[in-house]
Amino acid sequence: MDWHREYTAWTDRDREEFARIVSVLFEQTFLVRDIWDAKERRTVTNRDYRFAERVLPVLQSYLSVSGFLLQVDGRRGVMALYNRFGRNRMRLDKLTTYVLYTLRLIYDEQMEQASMRREVVIPLRELVGKLHTLGLIDRKLAVTNLERTLNRLRQRSILARVEGNVQDLESRWLIYPSITLLVSDERINVIYDRFKVDSLEPSDGQEDEDVSDLDADDEGAAQ
Structure with a gap:
């Protein structure tokens, strides 16, 4: 046009x-x-x-x-x-990648439970618990280490804080449907396969990974 x-x-x-x-x-x-x-x-x-x-x-x-x-x-x-040229890529550490994957799983589970549901709001405790259950984070990981990741996802309109402090396990968070585009259906298995060979590095030495704003490729674990 x-x-x-x-x-x-x-x-x-x-x-x-x-x-x-x-x-x-x-x-x-x-x-x-x-x-x-x-x-x-x-x-x-x-x-x-x-x-x-x-x-x-x-x-x-x-x-x-x-x-x-x-x-x-x-x-x-x-x-x-x-x-469309795969440029303007951002870098995600492994913790952020794991959080994105887990948020997508929680979002899908919550949406399936109620056909009329329009919003998915969870306590931070549920996210941390799911990360532990999936074996993606160590029990020693402090909630404060999630703060940078959560704030980053808020800035990208992936999450919104509904209630409480960002370091409070009882704080409540709204997961926006943008998570379904960020972590697409096609990339779920790719990310899962990476979890089999990757381990979460200590929070002060996490390795960054290149990812595009939407598309994951073999070098980008989440998007």
Whole structure:
């Protein structure tokens, strides 16, 4: 499409909003339709997502010029940005990779339990317990060591803290449906196979792994 012609026909306000949304996508990779509002104490419609949805053809055409594709899952209410050349890769340590894998398992389990469920909210204790059960972390791993990982996933719109302190096992966390794009169905087995040969390094010496913003490959254990 001739995105530029349509873009120039917009109001200044819409063009400014468009620029801001592009920046948000590059910053956090994901846009989620229903986000947690700490003041309202509930999920609310994300205005950024709705704007992106309204201008989607222009947004996708604009991004494609720079080699980026915008994946849209309208059913789950998630948009995800990734580079079609496999560039703009971020690095994930093994703990973060394990946490992502475990969050995906928990998300699927919770969604299967109630057909009408729209949100998955869990205590941090459940995540840590699942990591232990799967043999992915050592019993000696302190909850504080998860803080960096949890905050990183919050910034990427994978998680939202609903209640409590980030270091509190009783704190409650909302898992956004973006986890299903980040750790896709096709990558679950790949990640599991890696767990068979990898072991979790001490927290002060964890080895980083290259992963793309969406696609996992043989060098990227989670995405």
